Amino acid sequence: GARRDDAIAALERFVEQEKLQFILDGASSSNYYALGPIIKEKHPKALVIAAGGYDPGTVKGIPNFFRSTFDISDLFELEIRWLRQKGVRRLAVLIDKNHADAILYVEKLLPPAGFEIVADERYTSGQADFVPILTKLRGMSFDALIWHGFEPDHVNIIKQARTVGLLPPKGQAPNYIWLSQSLAEPDFGGPLMGGDVSFYEGLYVDLFGTAADLPNATPRIRYLRDAYKKKFPDSVYVSWVSTGYDSVYILVRALQKAGTVDDVPKVIDALHKLTIWDVPELTFNYPPGLIFDREGQAHPIITMGLWENNSFRYITSTWEDARHVHDPVKI
The missing domain is CATH 3.40.50.2300 (Response regulator)
Incomplete structure (x- = not known):
C-alpha cells in the first residue's frame, strides 16, 4: 500500500546501513513519487527498479531509477x-x-x-x-x-x-x-x-497493466494471479503481484547480461539493452523490442475496461494488436 514514510525509511536503511546496491521498489505510485527525489539527490550509486509508473515531476532524469510498469x-x-x-x-x-x-x-x-x-x-x-x-x-x-x-x-x-x-x-x-x-x-x-x-x-x-480476467491478459498473468490468490486469499494486492514479479526477473536477467553483481554502471547499461526476449518470465504484455526507453521507463500495454452488469469488460488498449510474446510456463 501507499506508505510514503515507511518507503523512505526502508530506502535509507537499505542504502545507508545495509549498503545494498540493488533495490526493488513496490508498485504504489505515491511511494515512488516520494522516493524519486531522494534517490536523485542522496543515492546516485544505488540502482532502484520500481514496479510503478512514470511521473515527470519526480522521477524523470534519474539514471539509476528504472520503472518496470506503465508510462503515465x-x-x-x-x-x-x-x-x-x-x-x-x-x-x-x-x-x-x-x-x-x-x-x-x-x-x-x-x-x-x-x-x-x-x-x-x-x-x-x-x-x-x-x-x-x-x-x-x-x-x-x-x-x-x-x-x-x-x-x-x-x-x-x-x-x-x-x-x-x-x-x-x-x-x-x-x-x-x-x-x-x-x-x-x-x-x-x-x-x-x-x-x-x-x-x-x-x-x-x-x-496500469492488464487485469487478469480480461481477454488480452497473458496466460501467465492469469496463472500468477490464481497462484497468489490461492496462497493469500484475503489479500487485495494481487493487482501488484505481476509488476513485482516482472521486476525481479528483469533485474536477474540484467545482472546475468552484465556479468556482475556489484558494478552498478554495467548493470544500468545492461538494463538499457535488455529486450523482452531476454526475460522470458515476463507476465505483462510488452511491445516487442527493448524493455526500457532512454529514461529507464518501460511501456507495457494499458487497458481500458467498463464495469457492466457486475463484470469488467474490455474496451480498448494502448496496443490493440497485442500478441502474447511468451508462452505460459510453470512458476
Whole structure:
C-alpha cells in the first residue's frame, strides 16, 4: 500500500546501513513519487527498479531509477484518443492536488488536444468528505468526468457521488462518461468496495497493466494471479503481484547480461539493452523490442475496461494488436 514514510525509511536503511546496491521498489505510485527525489539527490550509486509508473515531476532524469510498469504519458494518450473517438468535448476533472502528472495532464495536455475544461476540482489525498466538490459538479454540464488520483480515495468519491446524485444509485450507469485512472478492477476494486461491485456500474477504468480476467491478459498473468490468490486469499494486492514479479526477473536477467553483481554502471547499461526476449518470465504484455526507453521507463500495454452488469469488460488498449510474446510456463 501507499506508505510514503515507511518507503523512505526502508530506502535509507537499505542504502545507508545495509549498503545494498540493488533495490526493488513496490508498485504504489505515491511511494515512488516520494522516493524519486531522494534517490536523485542522496543515492546516485544505488540502482532502484520500481514496479510503478512514470511521473515527470519526480522521477524523470534519474539514471539509476528504472520503472518496470506503465508510462503515465501512454495512459494520457490512450484517454485523449478514446475521448475524441467518443465525441467528447467538454470535460470535468477531479484530481489529487499532489498528483503531479495529473496536473500536467489537465493544464498542459488536454486544452491543446481540443478539450474544454469546464470544471477543475482538486482535493487532498486521504480526504474523507467529497460532498461539497461532488455537489458542485452535479450542477454542471459536461460530456465526461475524469478522475485521477490514488486509491482508496476512489471508494469514498464513488460512494459519495452515488449519494449526492452526481452518479445514479449503485447498479445504474450514468448518462455521461465517468473515466477513472484507478485500480478499480475486480481483483482490487471489488474487495475495496466490500465485494459490492455494483458501485462501479457504468464506470470506465484504465489500468496500469492488464487485469487478469480480461481477454488480452497473458496466460501467465492469469496463472500468477490464481497462484497468489490461492496462497493469500484475503489479500487485495494481487493487482501488484505481476509488476513485482516482472521486476525481479528483469533485474536477474540484467545482472546475468552484465556479468556482475556489484558494478552498478554495467548493470544500468545492461538494463538499457535488455529486450523482452531476454526475460522470458515476463507476465505483462510488452511491445516487442527493448524493455526500457532512454529514461529507464518501460511501456507495457494499458487497458481500458467498463464495469457492466457486475463484470469488467474490455474496451480498448494502448496496443490493440497485442500478441502474447511468451508462452505460459510453470512458476
